[in-house]
Amino acid sequence: MGASTESVAFDKPAREQAADTFAMWIFIGSEAMLFGAILLVFLIARISYGPAFAAASHHLSLPLGTLNTVVLITSSFSMALAHLFGNRGRWRASTWSLAATALLGLVFLGIKAAEYTMEFREGIAPVLGVPFTYDGPDPVHAEFFFGLYFAMASLHAVHLIGGIVVIAGMLVMWSSATQSSRLRRVRAIGLYWHFVDIVWVFLFPILYLINR
Amino acid sequence: MSFGIPFTPPEASSIAGSVDLLFYTLLAFTALLGVFLTSLVIFYAVKYRAGSSADRTGERARSLPLEVTWTVASLLIAFVIFGWGAALFMRREHPPLEALEIAGLGKQWMWEFRHPGGQREINELHVPVGKAVIVSLASQDVIHSFFVPAFRVKQDAVPGRTTHVWFIASEPGRYRLFCAQYCGTQHSEMGGFVTAMPPEAYAAWLGNQGQGETLVADGEKLFGALGCSGCHGNSSKVRAPDLTGIFGRPVALDNQQTVIADDRYLRDSILNPKKEIAAGYEPVMPSFDGLVDEGEMQMLLAYLKSLSARDTTKSEAIH
Amino acid sequence: MNTEALSSSSYLGEGAGPAAWLLTTDHKRVAWLYLISLTAFFFLGGAMAVLMRIELATPAGDLVSDDVYNRLFSLHGIIMVWFFLVPSIPATLGNFLLPLMIGARDLAFPRLNLASWYVFMLGSLFALASVVFGGVDTGWTFYTPLSTLYANGFVSMAALGVFTVGFSTIMTGINFIVTIHTLRAPGLTWFRLPIFVWTMYATALVMVLATPVLAASLILIVLERMFGIGIFNPALGGDPLLFQHLFWFYSHPAVYIMILPGMGVVSEVLPCFSRRPLFGYKAVALSSMAIAVFGFLVWGHHMFVSGQSAYAGVLFSFLSFCVAIPSAIKVFNWSLTLRKGEITFETPMLYALFFLALFTFGGLAGLFLAALAIDVHVHDTYFVVAHFHYIMVGGMVTAYMAGLHFWWPKMTGRMYPETWGRIAATVTFLGFNLTFFPQFVLGFLGMPRRYHTYPPEFQFWHILSSAGAVVLAIGYLMPLFYLGWSLFRGARAPANPWRATGLEWQTASPPPPHNFDAMPKVSRPAYDYAMKGLQHEKFSPHKDEA
Amino acid sequence: MSDIRKLTFVYLVLLALLALTVGSSSFDLGGFNSALNLVIAAAKAAIIATMFMQLSSGGILPRLAVAATGLWLAILFGLTLIGR
Known part of the structure; x- marks a missing residue:
């Protein structure tokens, strides 16, 4: 006994697996509260300054935003595949799926960076003292919208970067890990990754699709 | 009697008395309950100290009727206090129609007041006794709080909105005015006095202030x-x-x-x-x-x- | 007794040297890492409090400047709330005892547990580093727009430090919840759990669900300061009150993070020294959960005069009265536990009884604050300061001392000196009341909090309070010395010096690295002090069950 | 291989829902656009949670965590919006 559990506290792997999953779900609940609080800030501002927010939202790039959503949903799909293959012991396929997931994460970040660059050029990025040159109506509250947009999108991006780093670290130490611990890690990072995906699923319509 | 030591703040507004009535009632209740519980614990501690000859038969670790009783009793008492406090509180929302409106502006670190006639005061506020006064509060910078203990009133002044506080001074006198919401370095210096004066004296005072623009x-x-x-x-x-x-x-x-x-x-x-x-x-x-x-x-x-x-x-x- | 044999079989003897401690994953050693760091923070925050009390002995600001005073109370609050009170009992006693009480070998995630300490140290030291550069002067509440637009201190640094400590809190919370759900010994059903475990569960729940909201509000502050995003800036359309909503959504339940573990400790100590089962066990257990849930519904009572709608004020007042009920139930049950007992007055019991008194009075003072019309008068005055110090210091710190003395033999294998313990407990109790009772009077008189100078008519009460602070400081310094002494010179402790029923007393003092030689089985309810054979210190209550 | 087929199907459904959201935004639904967007987002989140994250087969504990989070988010949103 003990060989297949990682924590000394458990004597049965099945029990440990249940504990792992539960812990990840609690962590996700905790993260949901974090994003929930910021969404609440957004919601209240949106109620107060609806027209300004709608007008400002039109300055975001809908094609790039949609493309990014597709990329992220695809990465979730490949993450689910990585888990499925791992479960079946098909470790080569699992590894490739994981790598694809991380790669898609990087693509997402690349597209996001391109969007940010465009927005900086257009002068609608009210951060770091960059001059804010917005030509729509009610620039004060449009600035508020862009501030929240940058805050929320960047917080999401930071979560995604964290996920990519963890996947990369897992792949580096892949060969030295036992199969059960590989599976344990894929399961944990998978839950996290899907959650980050869910966050974007909400952010996308909220930020990009206000009364288009 | 009190050797110059203050125990209670002056009651100088129309609501001070009713707030204090609630306060002292609650004080009596909590003191009674606190003393009762303390005495009970001390009584048990002495009676059932190890080695005492107290009767320990028939002990029980729970009693449903007892638990239900004190839960329900606590709830009922809580509701009474809640209702009383809330009823008094809601008076804040309904100032008398005939009221003197004074503009109060909080800024780091002073209170600036303007009377309807344009008279301006810094950290001093003169009001007539017996007449409702509404102070409409705004803030130039951070959150401040207009607090006159003798009137039992307090209201935050929040940047970006107008808030109101009203009172009817009932006793002529000079009362402390504080800023109650922490507002930066000289927070404790931000305040002064509210002077309540008879209406005639107030009118005379207004007249002496020089006729500025209203x-x-x-x-x-x-x-x-x-x-x-x-x-x-x-x-x-x-x-x-x-x-x-x-x-x-x-x-x-x-x-x-x-x-x-x-x-x-x-x-x-x-x-x-x-x-x-x-x-x-x-x-x-x-x-x-x-x-x-x-x-x-x-x-x-x-x-x-x-x-x-x-x-x-x-x-x-x-x- | 053979010293060699003992040290080699206890967790304390398993490898010495810094590495064996700093890289340990043993929950008992992680508890010590926390205990040592928290003690340092407690005395640091306490020293600031004493300095403030000395300043306040005279109405004028003659000892320190206003700027320094503001930094002192801000850091006192930040240190005491986030670096001492929130982690205090959970991270030290909870870490040490939770696995022992439920018959587990360790917490579910031992490495996460160690990581939580490192994250805690990283965050707290980062925040404290801001002192080196000049400190923060926003108060621990970081109210906007003072903190975002006007404060000249190192607000971002302190906020990021607190943010980081939040991660450590969440890690501990997750670890506790999962441990309690998955690692209970056979037969240890939910309603056989010691109340301490129940309160740890309730605390962990609040930690996990409230802390992220604090994190969000701190992130927004930092973004506003560093990147100019005007989320709470009224000039840009933001709402400063929204920050208060988010802040108190965390910080009011955080009060329950701070007090629930104290309630847990007292629920262990009172039955043990009364030799009686806890009165109304189920009511106490369930009221802990009720507090954890209802605690989230009342944050608006910090904002009655803030400009939020009056009807919201009424609703929040109503809910605040409701949350008082579970606490009242607990007080009644603790008092009734003493009835028909065989009471002895060792140090933990003294602390527990003092807790009962101080918590009761602090809680009753809370009724004044929940009553709207009175709160308008006493809000933001010393009345509030006195109220929460009665709960946080009179309640939580007293319970912490009770627990520390109660489980000291288990943690160290040594007894503390009983006479000194009783003296310290009494000095603390007297000093505490002298410090904080006058503050109730001051608050009613209208003395606002966070004042560096004050009108001379308040001086009498301030002098009493300052004198009390000195007595209180002595009361807290005494255990530091005699507990330190007993670590090396104290009498050897038997496995079960208090003849208590919990599983943690079934194993050696100090416990072996793997906690139990034979994994325990449980077939009795908690606090079964009527059990035969419990008169003996070597008796193991659960071993006779097959 | 039916599992892979199932995951692929889920993936395609998610993409279809995305297309629906983006498509619907070019029609004026008289103020219901945001509501529809949120309903679709919630549906996508539910699909990801149950199918990709295997919430439905993970036992009672994960569902407990989700329920608790939902309740607490409701408290946060509800009481804050009332308090304004």
Whole structure:
């Protein structure tokens, strides 16, 4: 006994697996509260300054935003595949799926960076003292919208970067890990990754699709 | 009797007595309960100390009737105190109609007050006894809190909105005025005195302050200087709502809703005119955000309110 | 007794040297890492409090400047709330005892547990580093727009430090919840759990669900300061009150993070020294959960005069009265536990009885604050300061001392000196009341909190309070010395010196690295002090069950 | 291989829902656009949670965590919006 559990506290792997999953779900609940609080800030501002927010939202790039959503949903799909293959012991396929997931994460970040660059050029990025040159109506509250947009999108991006780093670290130490611990890690990072995906699923319509 | 040591704050407003009645009732109740529980614990501790010959038969580790009883009793008492406190609290929402309105502005680190006649005071506030006084509060910078312990009133002054506090001073005297919300380095220096004086003395005091411009007059001047009168005046070329009698009236908006033109609506309409557009008008008004500070906002609001009062009390205004 | 044999079989003897401690994953050693760091923070925050009390002995600001005073109370609050009270009992006693009480070998995630300490140290030291550069002067509440637009201190640094400590809190919370759900010994059903475990569960729940909201509000502050995003800036359309909503959504339940573990400790100590089962066990257990849930519904009572709608004020007042009920139930049950007992007055019991008194009075003072019309008068005055110090210091710290003395033999294998313990407990109790009772009077008189100078008519009460602070400081310094002494010179402790029923007393003092030689089985309810054979210190209550 | 087929199907459904959201935004639904967007987002989140994250087959504990989070988010949103 003990060989297949990682924590000394458990004597049965099945029990440990249940504990792992539960812990990840609690962590996700905790993260949901974090994003929930910021969404609440957004919601209240949106109620107060609806027209300004709608007008400002039109300055975001809908094609790039949609493309990014597709990329992220695809990465979730490949993450689910990585888990499925791992479960079946098909470790080569699992590894490739994981790598694809991380790669898609990087693509997402690349597209996001391109969007940010465009927005900086257009002068609608009210951060770091960059001059804010917005030509729509009610620039004060449009600035508020862009501030929240940058805050929320960047917080999401930071979560995604964290996920990519963890996947990369897992792949580096892949060969030295036992199969059960590989599976344990894929399961944990998978839950996290899907959650980050869910966050974007909400952010996308909220930020990009206000009364288009 | 108290050797110069204060135990209670002075009661100097119309509500101080009723707040204190609740306070002392609650004090009596909590003291009684606290002493009862303490005595019970001490009694048990002595009676059932190890080695004592107390009777320990028939012990039980729970008693459902007892638990239900104290739960229900606690709930009932809590509800009574809640209701009492809430009923008194709701009086804050309903100031008397006939009231003297004084503008109070908090800034780091002083209170600035302006009487309706334009008299200005810093960290001092003179009010008449026996007349309702509404202090409309605004803040130039951070959150402050207007606190007069002798009146049992407190209200935060929040940047970006107007809040109100009202009281009727009942005893002439000089009472402490504090800023209760921490507001930065010299927070403890921000305050002074409220002087409650008999109405005649108050009138005399007002007279001695020198006749400055009234708040309304200042507001009217600003109304012209900012160009408001260009559109909202009678001879304007652009169509804009006539603001005569606007305050307190319902305004139909272009989204089929109706709002009451209160402090909040007027403030928002000046700073953020696109938010709620009066039905039938084009949204052409520019925002004055950043162009008027809180002091000027108070003047404008006073002027706009005076436009409502004028029809009915014209003779008084001329006088 | 053979010293060699003992040290080699206990967790304390398993490898010495810094590495064996700093890289340990043993929950008992992680508890010590926390205990040592928290003690340092407690005395640091306490020293600031004493300095403030000395300053306040005279109405004028003659000892320190206003700027320094503001930094002192801000850091006192930040240190005491986030670096001492929130982690205090959970991270030290909870870490040590939770696995022992439920018959587990360790917490579910031992490495996460160690990581939580490192994250805690990283965050707290980062925040404290801001002192080196000049400190923060926003108060621990970081109210906007003072903190975002006007404060000249190192607000971002302190906020990021607190943010980081939040991660450590969440890690501990997750670890506790999962451990309690998955690692209970056979037969240890939910309603056989010691109340301490129940309160740890309730605390962990609040930690996990409230802390992220604090994190969000701190992130927004930092973004506003560093990147100019005007989320709470009224000039840009933001709402400063929204920050208060988010802040108190965390910080009011955080009060329950701080007090629930104290309630847990007292629920262990009172039955043990009364030799009686806890009165109304189920009511106490369930009221802990009720507190954890209802605690989230009342944050608006910090904002009655803030400008939020009056009707919201009424609703929040109503809910605040409701949350008082579970606490009242607990007080009644603790008092009734003493009835028909065989009571002895060792140090933990003294602390527990003092807790009962101080918590009761602090809680009753809370009724004044929940009653709207009274709160308008006493809000933001010393009345509030006195109220929460009665709960946080009189309640939580007293319970912490009770627990520390109660489980000291288990943690160290040594007894503390009983006489000194009783003296310290009494000095603390007297000093505490002298310090904080006058503050109730001051608050009613209208003395606002966070004042560096004050009107001379308040001086009498301030002098009493300052004198009390000195007594209180002595009361807290005494255990530091005699407990330190007993680590090396104290009498050897038997496995079960208090003849208590919990599983943690079934194993050696100090416990072996793997906690139990034979994994325990449980077939009795908690606090079964009527059990035969419990008169003996070597008796193991659960071993006779097959 | 039916599992892979199932995951692929789920993936395609998610993409279809995305297309629906983006598509619907070019029609004026008289104020219901945001509501529809949120309903679709919630549906996508539910699909990801149950199918990709295997919430439905993970036992009672994960569902407990989700329920608790939902309740607490409701408290946060509800009481804050009332308090304004």
